[in-house]
Amino acid sequence: MVGGVPGAVGGYRLVRLLGSGGQGSVYLGTDGGAGRVAVKILHEGAAANADAMRRFLREVEVARRVAPFCTARVLDAGVHEGRPYIVSEYVPGDSLEALVRRDGPRAGGGLHRLAVTTSSALAAIHRAGIVHRDFKPANVILGPEGPVVIDFGIARALDQAGTRTAAVGTPAYMAPEQFGQEPVTRAADIFAWAGTIVYAATGHRPFPGDTLPALLHSILNGSPDVSGLPDPLREIVLRCLSKDPLARPTAEELHTLLSGHPPAAVQETRPATVAVEGHPAQHTPVPGAAGAAWAGSAGPEVPTRVSREVVERGGRRRWIPVVAGAAVALVAVALFAWPEGKPSAGPAAAPTFGQPARAPVLGHGNDIRSVAAGTVDGTPVAATGSDDQTVRLWNLTTGEAAGPVLRGHTGWVRSVAFGSLRSAPVVVSASDDDTVRVWNPTDGSTIGVYSGHDGDVKAVATGEYDRRPVVVSAGADASIHIWALEDRKQLVKLTGHEGTVWAAALTELDGAPFVVSAGEDGTVRLWDVRAAVELASLTGHEGPVRALSLTVVNGKPVAVTGGDDGTIRVWDLNARRQDGAPLTGHNGTVWSVSTAVLQDRHIIISGGEDHTARIWDTTTREPLGAPFRGHTDRVWSVTSSDLTGTPLALTASRDTTLRLWSLAR
Known part of the structure; x- marks a missing residue:
């Protein structure tokens, strides 16, 4: 280890630390042929037993099937001293999150290209049978050849290895259904994509909240702030931010809305109707290849302050509760063991550099x-x-x-x-x-x-x-x-x-x-x-x-x-x-x-x-x-x-x- 950097992992020599996060640490490495790679060493151990290890490697193998355009290719995986690692193509460049913070929001053709390219990447990921689960500005790298999506498949690999016990994702970009007991589907990635585009175009997230309870309240009950997005992109993003996952377009449909033609011949299927209590079932047609770029309509907004929804999924009717008002505190307790109490009265701006992120933590009786x-x-x-x-x-x-x-x-x-x-x-x-x-x-x-x-x-x-x-x-x-x-x-x-x-x-x-x-x-x-x-x-x-x-x-x-x-x-x-x-x-x-x-x-x-x-x-x-x-x-x-x-x-x-x-x- 040099300066806190491990010397080598799985035959890859590690050169320097690129960054650390909730899943692990990422290092710049070189392979035997002196090519540069990104080596992510995860915090959690997947090698506790042979079955867990097989599941982990199987999920990474699935990630390797993703078409390489617009994504960083997954190259290898294994376990080093009880900690799993994933090796991927190294893409030099800033993350979208860092770029916006440093240089400000994207606009014009740059924003258009970003939206089209990332939707194409998402379609490729979904065609491989993967749900990204953590699509966010930090996972979009602005490389020398354009935007590249990274870290797809890692969350699922951790799940299959039995190393996760809580919800996976970054709360500010998670879809409403990710905070409950509903299965996480590709629709959650569409919601996260929309939040990422809002951030890229405006520098702010679509749902405010400087604490998790306030953020949850905003995501589950509030309307997204898409001010600053140009039309018709704004209407597409609003549709992707629907509270109802079935009202969002698929990645293929999204790419069609943005570019006027699908990224590939393969089309995803989805249930045709959404029935909401007190409202007729809605079906939103998807424009075909002849649709113009940025074409489409958000359609009627699904009401959020209702007692329940009836959704048809594959012919089976299910009741899905919709949380409103102070009830969000109960959801918080169930999911994250937060203390009882109501969330903040309204949305608040996220703290910026040098501001307190929350109230002082008290409990010790001395220095x-x-x-x-x-x-x-x-x-x-x-x-x-x-x-x-x-x-x-x-x-x-x-x-x-x-x-x-x-x-x-x-x-x-x-x-x-x-x-x-x-x-x-x-x-x-x-x-x-x-x-x-x-x-x-x-x-x-x-x-x-x-x-x-x-x-x-x-x-x-x-x-x-x-x-x-x-x-x-x-x-x-x-x-x-x-x-x-x-x-x-x-x-x-x-x-x-x-x-x-x-x-x-x-x-x-x-x-x-x-x-x-x-x-x-x-x-x-x-x-x-x-x-x-x-x-x-x-x-x-x-x-x-x-x-x-x-x-x-x-x-x-x-x-x-x-x-x-x-x-x-x-x-x-x-x-x-x-x-x-x-x-x-x-x-x-x-x-x-x-x-x-x-x-x-x-x-x-x-x-x-x-x-x-x-x-x-x-x-x-x-x-x-x-x-x-x-x-x-x-x-x-x-x-x-x-x-x-x-x-x-x-x-x-x-x-x-x-x-x-x-x-x-």
């Missing part, structure tokens, strides 16, 4: 010293460690508690991290009680306790050493320990710092394992793990170095540090020297730094004594926007998450709150 982001049972969560001696889990979507309180430490909890043990998530914590604990976040049980430090343990991280999951810990005894996560044996002990080690992390340089650490003695040190020796002591900070994060920028492994001198510094680990001038702006100690990739831009998140969090461009070293203000005391810890569909910065403070900030631009 929150550390925060980490991960997933538990498919739910995006944050783990927080506090001076109240507990570790707590929070649902990043709702802000509510996401599991039992983890109790057992008898001192302040200084640091927390997520790891994986036998393909299951674990939480690791370090405390001033001189111990490191490993927890099962599902039931709150203690998996193991490490007690090799002679003093407070200030930092903990997870990683991989000799193909084994490990825990790295550091503390007041000036030592760094590497422990096997499986059997809790100490593998390596590193000493040399003069004073407390405040942070440590494991990485790889040229295929060999290394530890980078930061300490009270004002140094950043680089260690050869196999030889258990120090290789370099980097100086530049004036005073203790409190924070450390590792990343890769332009293929170069770097460390980012923050300290008592109020500066943030970037270090070239290959050259073993400081890279450029320090970043300044905080008034007082920089207590925490974290690195992330935001819309293909490498960023640094920092938190300080001055009660602020700040975002920096790693390449230009310039701040992005104004400081994030809201905490009433020092910011002890920062991290990021893009697992909810919206990029977030998470900040934990001495004021006992956890705050979530939007990084959407």
Whole structure:
């Protein structure tokens, strides 16, 4: 692993991280012929048993049959150390989501081509018997040869592998039926396609809502906001956003509406009538090949505030409830275990960069010293460690508690991290009680306790050493320990710092394992793990170095540090020297730094004594926007998450709150 990037997976050499999301991490890789590929390593393990593995590979094989025009070809799949991976054609370019955020909405011929091309891709996907299930702007890449749709078939493959227990998709683009017990059909992709086109043309989603309950209420009961779409595209999109899946066109029909001719001779069949209580059955004819481009009509809108619908599906009549008003809260409880209560009174604009994504998260009775982001049972969560001696889990979507309180430490909890043990998530914590604990976040049980430090343990991280999951810990005894996560044996002990080690992390340089650490003695040190020796002591900070994060920028492994001198510094680990001038702006100690990739831009998140969090461009070293203000005391810890569909910065403070900030631009 180099800078957090695995060396190779399934015969593909991984070059650099392209991005991470709710399903997994995507890396740029090369095959044996030096061709470039995208390798997606999924969070969830499909190799629990042979049957699950066969189902997973079978579904990926189906995805490989999709015609390659307008889609990124699926090339290969397998399992690497308990985690499934999928290899596809690498398409250089920005996602539609990133492009619109950066350059603004599409218009004119560009919008027309986008609509036609993506509808053609969707038709090809459907002809292969696949439902995409997660069609959205982030899954449309604007490549050098035009728009390309990616990630089709992955959601179904995960389902067949038995690794999903909740609804699949990105809520802002999910169809109403995906929030209930109805089968997910190709019609859900049509709904998502329409939402994607609305975003492309306007820069906003068709259904507003800054919380899931508000968003659900809007999707199930509200009318879509298609203002800004040109006619007749607006009428086509409205038809695709019908609450009733049977009122939406098929992908083949959609392509005909947009281009005037079908993409292929194969036509899909669908029931002919939709009967709604109090309204006659409707049948909307589909224009044939002679129809003009952008031709078509949305037809009568299906009412949404009715008590029930009768739908004929293959000759069988079924009653489908339509949720209205405050009843959406009941649906939320059933599907996502949200707290009881009504949704927000009306739609609200999605928060933009630097705005709070929700109200502060409360629950700890003392300082929150550390925060980490991960997933538990498919739910995006944050783990927080506090001076109240507990570790707590929070649902990043709702802000509510996401599991039992983890109790057992008898001192302040200084640091927390997520790891994986036998393909299951674990939480690791370090405390001033001189111990490191490993927890099962599902039931709150203690998996193991490490007690090799002679003093407070200030930092903990997870990683991989000799193909084994490990825990790295550091503390007041000036030592760094590497422990096997499986059997809790100490593998390596590193000493040399003069004073407390405040942070440590494991990485790889040229295929060999290394530890980078930061300490009270004002140094950043680089260690050869196999030889258990120090290789370099980097100086530049004036005073203790409190924070450390590792990343890769332009293929170069770097460390980012923050300290008592109020500066943030970037270090070239290959050259073993400081890279450029320090970043300044905080008034007082920089207590925490974290690195992330935001819309293909490498960023640094920092938190300080001055009660602020700040975002920096790693390449230009310039701040992005104004400081994030809201905490009433020092910011002890920062991290990021893009697992909810919206990029977030998470900040934990001495004021006992956890705050979530939007990084959407």
